[in-house]
Amino acid sequence: MIAELGLAALWLAAALAALQLVAGFLGARNPDTEMAALVRPAAVVQGLLCAFAFVMLLWLFAVTDLSVKLVATNSHSAKPPIFKLSGAWGNHEGSMLLWITVMALAGGLIAAVERRLPEKTMQATLGAQAFVGLGFYAFLLFSSNPFERLPQPAVEGLGLNPLLQDIGLAFHPPTLYFGYVGLSVAFSFAVGALLTRQVTPEFARAMRPWVLGAWVFLTLGITAGSYWAYYELGWGGWWFWDPVENASLMPWLAATALLHSASVLAARDALRAWTIMLGVVAFSMSMVGTFLVRSGILTSVHAFAVDPERGSFILVLLAIYIGGALVLFATRASSIAEGERFAATSREGALVVNNVMLCAILGVVLMGTLYPLLTEAFDVRVSVGPPYFNPVSAIFVVPMLLVMMVGPLLRWRRDRLERVKAPVALVAAILLGTLAVLLIVSTTGLLPLLGLVLAAALAVASFLPLRGRNLRRLPLAVWGMVIAHFGLAVALFGMASESAFSQEKLAAVAAGDTAEVGPWSVVLDGVHPVAGPNWTALEGQLLASYDGGDPIELDPQARSFWAPVQQTTESALATRWNGQLYAVIGNEAGAGENGARWQLRLWWKPFVTFIWYGGLLVALGGVLALLGRLFDDLKRRRVKARLAERRADEAELAAAGGRG
Amino acid sequence: MRWWWWIPLALFALFLGVAAYQLTQPKDEFIPSTMIGEPLPEFDLRPAAADRPGLSDAYFRDGTPKLLNIWASWCVPCIAEAPQLERLRQSGAEIVGVAIRDRPQDVAGFLARYGNPYSRIGADDLSEVQLGIGSSGVPETFVIDGQGRIIYQHIGDVRAEHVPLLLEKLREAQD
């Protein structure tokens, strides 16, 4: 019953999307017809119906209804409740339902709340949103039905995969999906504006909160994914330029560029073509990413639901939506491209550099990720990994960061470098000073060195825009910018520090032996078996002391699950302000004089946590900027409303006085 | 200036084309060896089974082409291919085995259960020979000519339909 209700709701939502599409495009020509009046309610109800369908799916998973195929293949009655729920989106069909739900809800929210744009543009935007939604509804209903029933209810579910039963992994997909789908809203806005030729600052102001929101979620999703991989996979790697990791990074890069571009458009009516193109590109990257990970076309650790048939469906959707939008862009871009002019040395100029660099980095990552696909068409197999991505993206990241240190200090439209002489000199001094110190004190590779130097300078430079301003009356959006840029510096520092200063120790130790890594001394107290709900493990007790201080206990485990048969490692971390000790226990390594010896892997990673603190700071900056804009908007509406009221009162008085 | 705006579309069309083509291709995860045509590397392996001698590269340079079978007792598809290897042996092919990371008792147990088509079996405990000839998994079967050169690589278990092909390759290597 529940499943049927969910499916019915989904069909209804799809029907409403079709209605929204037709009405939207009719309304874009003539906003005063009756059809046009249906668009907003249709969007809102569609959102609610989808949400209902998703809640039904959650319910099915919560009660482990084994007559539903999806539950039978992906869940298990012995799973802890929180993981039962997160299992709802931890599979292809469920995650696609989540995607369409978020999209429909976002569409409903725009329909309910957005009043700034000309009605024609809103109609076109909602029509475009419905157009994109229909493709996904079709995908879900015809090829990936989450509510499909089994002819016979299964006896027990299959889905007790241990690696998915982790709280970090439970939240990673939803945050990323909110990000990807938020970008679909930006896409719809861009297409709507293109169709009605209304690429104006108002359009940018309407689109900006959505881009900010999506971007914040993407930042959080990528940060969470990176940290999860770091502690769960057992060797302390936090980024591998794996195709699926890149699939989440590429929309983020495009969204960052879009964010900045939209700000320029909103403030100065410049960079119109850039903003539209980035709006289309950002969502394209979301969809390309979805395609890459679900079609099985690239070799990746994340490869899930590898089904070429589903891949083909998504590819067709891609062709229609992105191809269509790009054709629209190509034919109309020249008519919207004339914006305000600005000098090279200006904030717009700096943001153009930012845009261009981000797009170049996006191009590099795209190239590197898709190149193996291209060569495989010629039966040649290559691998493209960190040794390519790191240096090549650095070519563009370094100039971007340098400009980022000075850009926020420049004025709009036209500025002179002499005016910002003092801050530039300070930044240059920090750059050179840090470089000198590092060259003397340590021997690290070029890239980590550059990273440390740029991070130090950027950290200081991000606070320079606060110079000489009244901090209590500073707009929240400016605080957002400062904190986000500072967060980037912190993350960069963490990345560079980990690359430059990590130390690793492999040791076969018996109980009572000591292994040393960096300033830590680690003693193995013993190894004994432990058991959990669906696993057994060998747990090592380690006593780690930093620089001769008090020992901390660490308990890494090597776990064996039995349904399905799988082995995992649970790493043990000791976190200090200046880094983390990462300990993993492996197999028995023969016997020494002191008894059985165990393979111990230890890493000392200085400042590695800054990577994720930085990511969180960046997201926080985005949240502040978003709130700042929202409060501004609310304030403006209140002021407008009050003004309108006052004018109405005055008109009344005048009329009354006229009569008297 | 107008043609610039078409670049994103053109790039996207290129991506669509490649992706669509790749979707139609069967996904093959095999990593072929690039040592085809190259001579075998030097190696000298201890015997893996009590009743068969060990293996060295010099053994391949006696003028007769042979089949080199990379296998292991812990490899399940090797069980499936055992009857086919026996067929090959009965058709006159000489099969030499390299057992990867295997204990003598496990090798003996496997051979007792599934038959022993090998004239010699070398024990490759560190996968040195496997790495040396560009093999990336078990089972794989190589055709080696009479001068110790690698002529052909068959990846995966040998099935009935592959037997004539391997025999053909051996014949070609003879000439």
Next chain:
Amino acid sequence: MTLLRHLVDVLSPREGGGLGPMATRCWAEAPAFAGARAYLAAFLLAFALCLPAAAQQSLPPAPYAYRQLEDPRQEAAAQALMETLRCLKCQSQSIADSDAPMAGDMRHQVRTRIAAGEEPEAIRAWLVQRYGDYVSYAPAVSETTWPLFAVPALLVLAVLLALWRRLRLRRRA
């Protein structure tokens, strides 16, 4: 065996049914730890994990699979090289990060050769000679990989061109 067959059938739905082509070799040797990144496997695994019924890989790892070299500089060179060589049994991992036995054997090769004085690039070339470019995560410039390097160079030019055009000093309209 039935457990294996069941798992394989569920995990690799292929035309022809039964054990698909992927299950015809012990691809993954059930790499021991999550060090083999076979996670997110509730999403259908692309490749059937070959979980042998028999005693699996009872030989200990190669001597230098889990043992660092004595000389820290040599170990650092070995580590840097290992991080850029691909594990052939895994979905996408370097041999430094994988616990698959074959990756251990490759690490043993790398470390012993570095200890014997070989240059890292020579070791990489030795592996590439056997497995092709696929085994190295650092693409070298060749007739199959030149676009990888040409495109960033083109991008640099495009960036400079775009900036020069956009930022030329313009007078107000």
